[in-house]
Amino acid sequence: MNDVLRLEGVGKTYGLGGPAPVTVLDGLDLTVARGEVVALVAPSGAGKSTLLHIAGLLDTPDAGRVILAGRDMTGLPDRARTEARRQELGFVYQFHHLLPEFSAAENIVLPQLANGVSGRDAQARAADLLGRVGLAHRADHRPAQMSGGEQQRVAFCRALANQPALLLADEPTGNLDPETSDKVFDVLMTLVRDTGLSALIATHNHALADRMDRIVRLAAV
Numbered sequence: 001m002n003d004v005l006r007l008e009g010v011g012k013t014y015g016l017g018g019p020a021p022v023t024v025l026d027g028l029d030l031t032v033a034r035g036e037v038v039a040l041v042a043p044s045g046a047g048k049s050t051l052l053h054i055a056g057l058l059d060t061p062d063a064g065r066v067i068l069a070g071r072d073m074t075g076l077p078d079r080a081r082t083e084a085r086r087q088e089l090g091f092v093y094q095f096h097h098l099l100p101e102f103s104a105a106e107n108i109v110l111p112q113l114a115n116g117v118s119g120r121d122a123q124a125r126a127a128d129l130l131g132r133v134g135l136a137h138r139a140d141h142r143p144a145q146m147s148g149g150e151q152q153r154v155a156f157c158r159a160l161a162n163q164p165a166l167l168l169a170d171e172p173t174g175n176l177d178p179e180t181s182d183k184v185f186d187v188l189m190t191l192v193r194d195t196g197l198s199a200l201i202a203t204h205n206h207a208l209a210d211r212m213d214r215i216v217r218l219a220a221v
């Protein structure tokens with residue numbers, strides 16, 4: 001199995017059985033191959049967040065299957081899904097969501113400790129990742145002491161801390177001005193390529209989407 005993510009016939013309807021059900025996804029097939037970076041482009045309201053939540057095991061589809069790293073997630077109990085999420089997935093959002101009271105390095109160390117990595121190994125990995133995004137000199141700074149672009153670069157490192165199989169990103173540079181967005185996106189792409197990571201990256205920015213391996217367009221149902 002060479003696909004890191006396979007969505008097969010995925011459907012999602014909100015308010016099923018109620019007076020006003022909203023079908024957002026219907027028979028959706030999507031794959032991300034190992035090492036592939038896929039852009040997800042969707043008009044507002046087409047279900048981009050719903051799709052990312054389903055792929056990220058934060059929500060379950062009403063129909064179809066989600067196969068992550070070769071393992072069918074359908075019907076797994078919450079605990080197993082949480083475990084798979086922690087082991088296989090990294091997340092980046094439009095806003096960095098770093099813990100404000102911790103330094104850049106600590107923000108990257110903490111998720112590793114939660115996954116059973118030793119303190120020494122976690123710190124070495126944090127230092128390596130910060131070096132890759134050009135922030136070795138910011139390791140001891142807290143988020144509020146960094147610029148928006150720097151905060152987002154730390155968030156990329158945190159997403160990769162546990163060496164996930166797949167990165168899921170929702171407008172990862174959407175909060176930055178266009179020039180910073182371009183530069184920070186370069187950093188993300190270099191990081192993804194250098195680590196051989198697979199990624200599904202939602203963006204409204206067509207120039208950024210064009211730089212990925214493949215574009216998946218989500219149409220409103």
Ligand SMILES: Nc1ncnc2c1ncn2[C@@H]1O[C@H](COP(=O)(O)OP(=O)(O)OP(=O)(O)O)[C@@H](O)[C@H]1O
Binds near residue numbers: 014015042050051
């Ligand atoms: N819990 C819910 N109950 C009912 N409808 C919902 C619910 N969550 C989302 N929707 C509807 O489903 C559709 C898709 O929502 P979703 O958040 O996935 O869109 P999106 O493509 O991410 O939009 P945007 O880019 O504007 O954030 C929208 O029409 C939304 O109103």
